[in-house]
Amino acid sequence: MSDQINWPSKNYAWFFTTLLLITYTVSFIDRAMINLLIDPIRNDLALSDIQMGQILGPGFMISYILFSLPVGRMVDKFNRIAVLIGGILLWSLATAAHGFSSDYYSLFVSRAGVGAGEAAVTPASWSIIADLFRPEDRAFPMSFYLMGPYIGQGLALLFGGLVIQLYTDPVEFFLANSFNPSKTLSSTFIKLTSFSGKICWRISA
Numbered sequence: 001m002s003d004q005i006n007w008p009s010k011n012y013a014w015f016f017t018t019l020l021l022i023t024y025t026v027s028f029i030d031r032a033m034i035n036l037l038i039d040p041i042r043n044d045l046a047l048s049d050i051q052m053g054q055i056l057g058p059g060f061m062i063s064y065i066l067f068s069l070p071v072g073r074m075v076d077k078f079n080r081i082a083v084l085i086g087g088i089l090l091w092s093l094a095t096a097a098h099g100f101s102s103d104y105y106s107l108f109v110s111r112a113g114v115g116a117g118e119a120a121v122t123p124a125s126w127s128i129i130a131d132l133f134r135p136e137d138r139a140f141p142m143s144f145y146l147m148g149p150y151i152g153q154g155l156a157l158l159f160g161g162l163v164i165q166l167y168t169d170p171v172e173f174f175l176a177n178s179f180n181p182s183k184t185l186s187s188t189f190i191k192l193t194s195f196s197g198k199i200c201w202r203i204s205a
Contacts, residue, residue, distance in 0.1 A: 013132035017141045020125040021148050023088065027118045028152025030095050031060070034111070036160040041107070051104050059108045063115035072123040080124045087120025 007013075034041070035056065042052050074083050094113025101107035125145060133141050 007134060008132055016132055017129055017145060020128065021145050024121055024125065024145060024148030025152040027121050028149045029156045030091060030114065032153050032156035033160055045103060047104055055108050055111050059111035060115040063112035064119050067116045067119035071120045075123045075127050080127055083120050084124035087117045091117025
């Protein structure tokens, strides 16, 4: 069956998979960076340790879980690229909203927005990768893609302190982090390559 399908070239498949890896990595950088700002945020908004725990934990987790299944269904039924880019835009706007949060509730909602947006990344990416590689060749690119969380968390911890020093104002920090060049570049390339004509039969559908 797989031999009868006109699979994309390996170069194109790996190029696209690398873009998905970058997107997955950046999502974990955005997810982890707020952990480095716990003390400044708690002091600025006069939050308790329990409130910060609720924002960092359930604030993200609940929305991520609630949106995962509906988004997965949307990936099956609608344009996967549009769903993925919509998720990127949503978590970018939600990240920017962190900087404008004035109390516990606004920060909780913005954190939930990050979870909702990032819920689109994995189902869309897995669906796309499945159409880029033959069944017997999928394990390796899937493993490659799944490096994203560990690279993202590592980079957030490695360079997070330096970035925070550059942006001492929380508003500036979250605005800069919400629309960083790598995120914009990856979403742009994903959109452009999805309509290149090479695998439009499934990637753009």
